[in-house]
Amino acid sequence: MMIIIALAYAEISSAFPESGGIIRYPHYTHGSTLGFIMAWSYIISAISTVAIEAVATTTYISHFFPSLYSGNQLTTEGIMLTYVLLVIFFLINYYGVKFLGRVSHGIGWWKIIIPTTTAVLLLAYFNPANVVFGKTACYQGLNGMLYAIPASGIVFSYLGFRQAIEYGGEGKNPQKDIPFAVISSLLISMSIFVALQLGFLGVVKTNGNWAGLLNSPLANAPLISVIDMLPVVFSFWVGILLFDAIISPAGTGIIYLGTTARSIYASAKNDYFPKLLTKINERGIPLFALIVSLISSALFLLPIPSWYQIVGISSSATVLTYIMGGIGVESMRRIAPEVKRTYVLSYINVLAPLATIFAGLLVYWSGFSTLFYIVTLVILGLSLYRRGLQGIISGIIALLNSYALYVETSALTSPSLYFIPFIIIDTAIISYLILTSAEGKFSAWAIPLLSGTLILSYISPFGLYDLMPFPYDIIVASVFFFIIHKIAVRSSLPALKIESPINS
Template identity: 25%
Template structure:
């Protein structure tokens, strides 16, 4: 087979390809920069209020569950290095209908991250005296004012301009901001543990676990899972990686390990630095009413005003860097779905900088619209976490199906104990979805239905002779799965009627998840169809061949 023109070529074909310009460090910092965002600035306070010192257990539980999902993504990203991979892996295994569902959820989640990171920045800015007195970017309940909405729009416009200028600029800026975003939290940990660490806080306010296991689980969607999201961003940009087979898996694993260690240290430092007098009765208000910048408040309280100043500066850098990367990821997802003809074809248009310009502009517009129904950081976290859980759930089931139907393909990285960890990963994703709460879950179900309306309208605009089959049989498991999870949430303990007994609700989620997983694997497309889909996409993306193989 003739190898297609390289992505950087000047051929007619190459002119439509993304530019492969990002190496290992760029990919790793893209994932790490996505993980370290507003979650570290605001997540510790939110989770401590819900779970008390047992929020440490929440971080360990979430990191363990997400590590399995990250490793599944690492194998898929190295094996199928295609732009917008989270949308395309299920497409390879189950066809366009499942691929669209996964891609739509991935896109919804990614396109909402940029506005949520901007809102986090404004939450910290509002704690600066002269900003609060003269501009007033937030209402007392944490929602955006008119001035705040204007400033938020300026941030979104800056993200858009940087993304349009090219992936090399994006990677360079993100690498610098990722270093800063890692250094400042580490400095915060050292200073708080040195100047003010009260070991008694870990048993204060009702004990280590004042709200029991329920508090530990409820803290997961309130900020813990959200904070650890982002490892897959290197995979979204795999179409622009210089050596994706070698670098994708390493970038994801390293970023996840660094991010997890950092968040655990931050939670320990946060709890230890609190004023013990504020915890004598409960954890309801550990740092002051209406305080949306807890670390800066703690730094000031322990006499490190200079650190508070650094934190206010980092409150712009950390969320902004994450929002910048997620806009890029959202654009690659809509670009990927445009290539699959499940979203309008103009979304695949690539500009002079070899980036998907129309998709970037769409991410800007939708992000702006999101400020209206979700005008605060807290309002968006639950919905984003629920969407992320669905997005992540597609990876382990697609991995299992592709190992069965496409097992002969070279896999530079393999998930250890794949037959066990793949279904476990699907279970973990569904548990996170359940813990996100019924309120977020049913809204996500409505968003999924809206996506299928978009799909139907897109297909109506394609001549009948050019429409590919949707592979409806391979998608038979998707709606029973999503509908079943929403139904379990309706009767569960997290925003539902609580009709399901304690612990039995978790058993039901686990058993249901395993049944869906193995059913889905049996419904996957046959090997020849999987191979044809992968080959078509690889040729279109000019994927470099694996070492020692012919193309």
């Protein structure tokens, strides 16, 4: 699924190698309003990624200091340490950009060598009996497996290809290098993670380990726990994994804090945010954008200090922007066929809609509670974009409406008739904010995309009122996203809206 989505972006980026490309491409094809929606969603994902990596670092430090983590979330001490880590990420971005540039190549190799070596160690002791299918149904059936794709971080593991696009305007030969980087990064990630998963399955001792999985060390530190099951000669690797588990997410958090600031800076250049955020200090750093990134990342820890909850929101917000991959590549073929492309997507009439459907399904599978937060955040973003008294009122109404549903559904755990007025009010607010904005008519298809996905999720096996059983829900959702794709392509601008590129 991710390869099909990435192939769509490979063609787009070969034609328009832009820094901040994922933010800028929707602006090119559908104007400023849709550009803001996708930019806002992308920034949410980038901000939450910083929080995710800080939480992950603290979680692994808790292996040595158990008071930092309790149950499924951080303790007060753990949250405080995570805030300290965020400040450290900020300071390194402020003072150490050149240093990070020198070591980033080494960090990349470290992130390949350590998991690859771990996979080799596990596969060396692979027990084929562990992967023989029996008659026992998987947990919550196949729909439970699909829910796990975004919710457990599987999608999150394959999102790294966006960095090749994000920094696309700065390569020596971007029109050739970006498509190669996009595809190769996915294939490398896939190979490593599949090998790790197979190795894990093959080493776990099934006599008792599977039965108590959630209450065992395997739930919190799976790779470290299974390495402990290997002969004692490999016990030294546990220490290396612990070191890697702390250093790797911290390094990613540092990089993503800078990426978030860059995205906010690019959005401000597009007039989505105040011009103050475009100011560069004497070090060449967008300082105000970096400060906003730090504060926003810290705010993510207040309501949801759990890695699993944050990663669900981050993954879904990112994949929501990837819906523009299939839509964007076909729209650009339609309105700018003359632009030279070093990579051309074959069978575009099939693969472009598939890319949209796959991205839509990944968002849909994230579950109603995650989508509830995503749509609420998008509405709040549109309220900021609208500005003025109307934007403030719209944002307040949306917050009150979301809070009412949260209460009526017992914290999004049980169905409620209030969902009907909730979705009507939400749809009305989204419609008002989009249709009364500049170039809103080219973004009108985003109204059914947001509201429709939320409705489908609510009445699905992933929601609060299971009205559509599996697999019929996937058929309905696929048809829905196919229709959205066709409407979106037909709704594109008559010509690409390209101003001067942002490559700094």
